[in-house]
Amino acid sequence: MRIQHRRVSTSAFLAVSLSVAVLILSACGGSTVSDSSTNIPTVSGEKGSKPTIFAPSGKPPTTLITKDIFEGTGTAAVTTSTMTVHYTLMAWSTGKVVDSSWDGGSPATFPLGQVIKGWQEGIPGMKVGGRRLLVIPPDLGYGAAGGGPIGPNETLIFVVDVVGIA
Known part of the structure; x- marks a missing residue:
């Protein structure tokens, strides 16, 4: 029995290898949102100014969505950090801004472990200087009870700018 060998072109080999690598990496997870998702809010505005959502x-x-708008620098926040942030909160159901620290002019400071x-x-x-979009489902927000200006079972849209981390 004679075995025939075929030559595979380098470009064909690279194309197949790249396709396999993309499939493997996409299965690994990582970010909770992909760039192709069309059902997430968009954010505009310059760094250091109130964002428009x-x-x-x-x-x-129905799951937590996070998307970095601007990357920060320095030490990364952890669950035990005390955060100083500017934020804007919009209710998904109405598309209206419910609260924004930018309106008062001063950022908010709080221990991360004591918030929703x-x-x-x-x-x-x-990291400091970063801006992130958070889309928070009710079970990770204020739930069936709501709270203050937040209605029951409301999906929350936050844009958070980190000013300081301690």
């Missing part, structure tokens, strides 16, 4: 129509995501679960899971890893 554009909420999409339709059903909100969506922040505890979505803020770690941020």
Whole structure:
């Protein structure tokens, strides 16, 4: 029996290898949102200024979504950090801004472990100067009870700018 050998071109080999690598990496997870997702809010605005949030129509995501708008520098936040941040909060159901530290002019400071679960899971890893979009489902926000201006079972849209981490 004679075995025939075929030559595989280098470009064909690289194309197949690259395709396999992309499939493997995409299965690994990592970020909770992909760039191709169309049902997440968009954010505009310059670094160091109040952001503008554009909420999409339709059903909100049912899992926590995080998307970095600007990367920060320095030490990353952890769940035990005390954060100093500017934030803007929008309610998904109305598309209206409910609260913003930018309106008062001063950032808010608090221990990360003492805020809603969506922040505890979505803020770690941020660095000073970073801006992140968080889309928080009700079970990681204020739940069925709501709270203050937040209605029951509300999906929250936050844009968070880290000013300081201690």
